[in-house]
Amino acid sequence: MSYAYLFKYIIIGDTGVGKSCLLLQFTDKRFQPVHDLTIGVEFGARMITIDGKQIKLQIWDTAGQESFRSITRSYYRGAAGALLVYDITRRDTFNHLTTWLEDARQHSSSNMVIMLIGNKSDLEARRDVKKEEGEAFAREHGLIFMETSAKTAANVEEAFINTAKEIYQKIQDGVFDINNESNGIKLGPQQSRSQGGMNQAGGGGDSQSGGCC
Amino acid sequence: MSDTDEDAFASADEGDVSTSIDKPKPTLQKPDESGDSSDKLNVQSQSDIKKNIDQSEGAISKTSDQSQGKKSDQSQGKKSSPKSDSAVSQTKGKKGRNKKSKNKKGKGNDAIEKETEKEENKHVAESETKSPRSDNLDTNICENVESVKEDIKDNEITESTTDSNPTDKIDDSEDKTDKINLKDDGQEAKENISSDLQELLSPQKEEIPRDTTPTRKIQRRSVKEDGGDIEHSEKEENILERLSGAATSFDTTHTDVEENVLDKLSGAANAKEKSGGWGWGWGGSILSTAATSVSTFTNQLEEGFSTVLETVESSLGVPDPDEIARIQKAKNESPVNEDSNGAVSSTSDADEENEEEEDVVAKQPEKAAPVEEDKAAAKPEKEKDNDDWFGSWGLSSINKVVEKTVNTVEKTGMTLVSGSIDVLETVGKKTYDVVTKPDPGLKKTRQMLDGGDKPNLSSMLRQAKDENEQRSKMEEEDAEARQAHFGTLFDEYKGLVHLEALEMLSNQCEVKVQSLLGALPQDKISSLKPDLIAIKEAFEIEDLDDDDEDMDEHDFEQILSEHFSELHIDGVSPSKLINVQKNIRDGLEGCAQSEEEDAVNKDCKEIHKVGIQALAELTARSVEQFKKIGELALLHKDNVTNFTVRAKTIANVTRALCTEVGILSVKFSQTLNTAANKSDNPDSVNPLITNIYLEATNSSTYIQDAFQLLLPILQQATLEKE
Numbered sequence: 001m002s003y004a005y006l007f008k009y010i011i012i013g014d015t016g017v018g019k020s021c022l023l024l025q026f027t028d029k030r031f032q033p034v035h036d037l038t039i040g041v042e043f044g045a046r047m048i049t050i051d052g053k054q055i056k057l058q059i060w061d062t063a064g065q066e067s068f069r070s071i072t073r074s075y076y077r078g079a080a081g082a083l084l085v086y087d088i089t090r091r092d093t094f095n096h097l098t099t100w101l102e103d104a105r106q107h108s109s110s111n112m113v114i115m116l117i118g119n120k121s122d123l124e125a126r127r128d129v130k131k132e133e134g135e136a137f138a139r140e141h142g143l144i145f146m147e148t149s150a151k152t153a154a155n156v157e158e159a160f161i162n163t164a165k166e167i168y169q170k171i172q173d174g175v176f177d178i179n180n181e182s183n184g185i186k187l188g189p190q191q192s193r194s195q196g197g198m199n200q201a202g203g204g205g206d207s208q209s210g211g212c213c
Numbered sequence: 214m215s216d217t218d219e220d221a222f223a224s225a226d227e228g229d230v231s232t233s234i235d236k237p238k239p240t241l242q243k244p245d246e247s248g249d250s251s252d253k254l255n256v257q258s259q260s261d262i263k264k265n266i267d268q269s270e271g272a273i274s275k276t277s278d279q280s281q282g283k284k285s286d287q288s289q290g291k292k293s294s295p296k297s298d299s300a301v302s303q304t305k306g307k308k309g310r311n312k313k314s315k316n317k318k319g320k321g322n323d324a325i326e327k328e329t330e331k332e333e334n335k336h337v338a339e340s341e342t343k344s345p346r347s348d349n350l351d352t353n354i355c356e357n358v359e360s361v362k363e364d365i366k367d368n369e370i371t372e373s374t375t376d377s378n379p380t381d382k383i384d385d386s387e388d389k390t391d392k393i394n395l396k397d398d399g400q401e402a403k404e405n406i407s408s409d410l411q412e413l414l415s416p417q418k419e420e421i422p423r424d425t426t427p428t429r430k431i432q433r434r435s436v437k438e439d440g441g442d443i444e445h446s447e448k449e450e451n452i453l454e455r456l457s458g459a460a461t462s463f464d465t466t467h468t469d470v471e472e473n474v475l476d477k478l479s480g481a482a483n484a485k486e487k488s489g490g491w492g493w494g495w496g497g498s499i500l501s502t503a504a505t506s507v508s509t510f511t512n513q514l515e516e517g518f519s520t521v522l523e524t525v526e527s528s529l530g531v532p533d534p535d536e537i538a539r540i541q542k543a544k545n546e547s548p549v550n551e552d553s554n555g556a557v558s559s560t561s562d563a564d565e566e567n568e569e570e571e572d573v574v575a576k577q578p579e580k581a582a583p584v585e586e587d588k589a590a591a592k593p594e595k596e597k598d599n600d601d602w603f604g605s606w607g608l609s610s611i612n613k614v615v616e617k618t619v620n621t622v623e624k625t626g627m628t629l630v631s632g633s634i635d636v637l638e639t640v641g642k643k644t645y646d647v648v649t650k651p652d653p654g655l656k657k658t659r660q661m662l663d664g665g666d667k668p669n670l671s672s673m674l675r676q677a678k679d680e681n682e683q684r685s686k687m688e689e690e691d692a693e694a695r696q697a698h699f700g701t702l703f704d705e706y707k708g709l710v711h712l713e714a715l716e717m718l719s720n721q722c723e724v725k726v727q728s729l730l731g732a733l734p735q736d737k738i739s740s741l742k743p744d745l746i747a748i749k750e751a752f753e754i755e756d757l758d759d760d761d762e763d764m765d766e767h768d769f770e771q772i773l774s775e776h777f778s779e780l781h782i783d784g785v786s787p788s789k790l791i792n793v794q795k796n797i798r799d800g801l802e803g804c805a806q807s808e809e810e811d812a813v814n815k816d817c818k819e820i821h822k823v824g825i826q827a828l829a830e831l832t833a834r835s836v837e838q839f840k841k842i843g844e845l846a847l848l849h850k851d852n853v854t855n856f857t858v859r860a861k862t863i864a865n866v867t868r869a870l871c872t873e874v875g876i877l878s879v880k881f882s883q884t885l886n887t888a889a890n891k892s893d894n895p896d897s898v899n900p901l902i903t904n905i906y907l908e909a910t911n912s913s914t915y916i917q918d919a920f921q922l923l924l925p926i927l928q929q930a931t932l933e934k935e
Binding site (some may be wrong): 002039040043045060066067068070073074075077078141195 | 840
């Protein structure tokens with residue numbers, strides 16, 4: 001699977017808002033009502049096409065538990081996009097958004113595209129946070145807003161893809177430097193391999209050692 | 214029919230050759246022929262003839278010089294001759310006519326008349342006309358003579374006489390050049406021609422005239438090739454034929470095939486059988502002259518397009534008037550053969566006379582070539598003159614002549630039109646052929662485009678195609694290579710991401726450790742120092758790559774289970790690793806087994822791929838477990854009393870994992886080797902084996918790197934525990 005770009009996403013938010021379910025819905029198109037607690041970080045990946053270009057989304061699904069906050073915080077770095085998720089049926093998840101947002105802004109690139117997601121939109125009866133509130137919060141903090149349902153898959157694709165489009169647009173506008181991997185954007189193996197030849201094994205070691213430094 | 218046709222073709226071809234050959238000789242023959250006729254006719258007196266010749270020559274020259282003038286002259290000449298002729302011809306003419314008509318050259322009337330009456334004027338005129346013309350008409354004459362000969366076949370005596378005659382005739386007539394040569398050559402030529410013509414004509418006779426159309430076509434072609442002269446002769450022949458047709462109509466021997474012209478003629482002939490033969494003969498000659506002149510024009514036209522015409526001539530299926538006339542002629546001929554026993558000599562004479570006439574006709578066109586059109590225009594006038602003049606005399610021949618003239622004009626006009634139409638038709642047909650001709654592979658179109666940028670375009674297309682093929686091939690190879698590429702597979706198993714996350718976590722921990730070390734009071738640090746050193750020592754494991762010493766089989770599941778239980782970290786279980794390792798071993802077993810069962814079932818590449826996949830997956834899971842261990846170690850630091858033990862346990866896990874990787878690499882290499890030994894190219898497996906070992910080294914490197922990344926995490930945990 002060759003791709004032109006690789007975008008790193010992080011999904012953050014209080015525990016139990018449905019971060020892992022959103023990821024599962026997006027990558028596997030399935031819904032799992034009972035999900036194990038995420039330890040540290042889990043990963044998902046999927047290819048999408050924007051403007052005729054293959055883009056690989058590498059999604060870091062972080063643990064929402066407060067105890068993992070210190071650990072997950074270290075994973076923010078180098079993310080091109082962030083999905084900040086709250087549960088529309090639980091106002092406290094919405095109230096914690098500011099903290100999450102501060103964490104994200106503090107530990108990641110300032111250019112990171114953040115999508116505010118009010119999940120569990122299928123549970124309209126139990127809605128605790130109005131959509132307008134979410135929109136207002138997004139407007140206030142310069143976020144993209146969307147209400148989704150990992151269960152019904154409503155707006156799940158759009159949430160991920162719109163974020164990718166935003167990132168892609170920023171690349172086109174020159175906001176992102178694609179050669180600086182701290183922005184969370186990597187060139188696909190095609191481009192890099194064309195330069196590096198067939199020294200893949202060495203390439204793997206290099207990337208690792210480079211990471212160490 | 215087909216056979217006969219072919220025969221006709223062959224004979225026709227021969228005939229062509231003969232005619233072409235004859236051409237050069239013509240001078241010789243002409244005199245002969247003319248001599249023949251003149252001999253027979255000339256029994257009268259040479260002096261008279263000479264006089265007549267002079268007169269006729271003058272008339273001819275006049276006609277040639279001035280088209281209109283000609284008409285009047287000719288008509289006059291006709292007038293004078295006809296008078297005497299007519300009477301004679303009436304008496305003796307009938308017999309001769311029949312025979313003559315049978316002989317094809319229909320002019321028989323004239324000949325008969327001449328023979329019997331021996332009229333000087335006519336003969337003179339004919340002889341005159343013959344001699345000057347002879348050059349052009351050689352071939353025609355030859356043909357005519359031959360045909361006559363054929364008819365006369367039965368009576369060879371006449372031939373001999375005719376052959377012998379030439380000399381005398383030549384003497385009599387103007388041509389006084391090389392009499393001897395002419396005689397000898399003429400005789401030979403005659404014989405040759407006669408034989409050739411026999412070949413030509415015999416098939417026609419045998420068949421029904423209409424069936425011989427192909428032959429005629431060929432003849433016509435040859436005529437064209439030979440030049441206008443032959444065509445003239447043909448036209449003359451046609452005219453003669455028509456006349457003969459008229460003659461035959463008297464005898465009721467003519468067939469139904471006769472066309473309108475014939476009908477007209479016959480009608481006229483029936484009305485007045487007593488007509489003076491040579492009168493219309495004159496008219497005929499004039500007409501034929503006009504016809505030939507027109508035909509010359511037509512020929513020129515045609516010759517202009519000769520190249521096109523020749524190529525497509527065969528495709529011109531419509532028979533020309535000439536051909537039609539020939540058909541009629543042939544029909545007329547057949548009866549002749551039957552009837553022509555008695556009048557052999559007369560017919561031969563008549564033929565010769567006819568030839569003479571033809572000569573005249575041919576002459577005139579040459580002279581009047583520039584004035585052709587004028588002639589054509591003048592013809593109607595001629596006709597009128599004829600009508601008036603002959604009408605007063607009440608001679609059927611006049612009417613005939615008139616009708617003939619009309620016909621001739623029509624015919625020539627038709628010829629002209631048809632000639633040009635033929636040209637147009639040819640051009641159109643050629644164009645149509647070119648357009649509609651199936652062009653497989655568009656060769657012609659390509660040829661047309663050859664001059665342009667075709668090679669460039671095609672080469673470009675080929676290049677693009679090659680490039681595309683190459684690219685697709687490369688992509689295919691790429692995909693294939695990626696399937697067996699450790700780095701790619703490691704990434705797909707998310708080993709890289711886990712490693713990256715572990716790195717990030719490790720980096721963060723390292724920073725924290727430094728800050729903690731700086732923040733903690735000195736005594737605290739000194740108390741923790743042994744633990745930190747012990748942990749660090751635990752992580753300084755021997756390089757597991759470069760020695761194959763401990764590659765003995767081990768119980769991976771048991772070892773891992775023990776070690777993980779010693780970790781005392783909730784949420785971390787060796788089950789994932791153990792499952793992966795089990796699957797790998799099963800896969801390896803499958804590879805080996807399938808090898809034993811059927812040798813080439815799993816080729817080396819397949820085994821290599823399985824091996825690389827196993828290594829990548831095992832490595833990825835190992836890194837994932839290390840990452841998890843790190844995260845949980847940070848989370849659950851309170852449960853564990855001694856981090857040194859934990860570090861040592863993790864080190865043991867790392868050793869076990871590396872050992873497993875080594876064992877797998879060896880086993881896969883062995884499997885590859887056995888597979889390679891069974892295959893036809895054992896050496897081809899070497900790079901694959903090398904690759905397995907290389908990737909195994911990479912795998913253990915990743916594992917040890919991940920292991921090392923845990924050090925700051927454990928250090929931080931140790932520090933934070935305090």
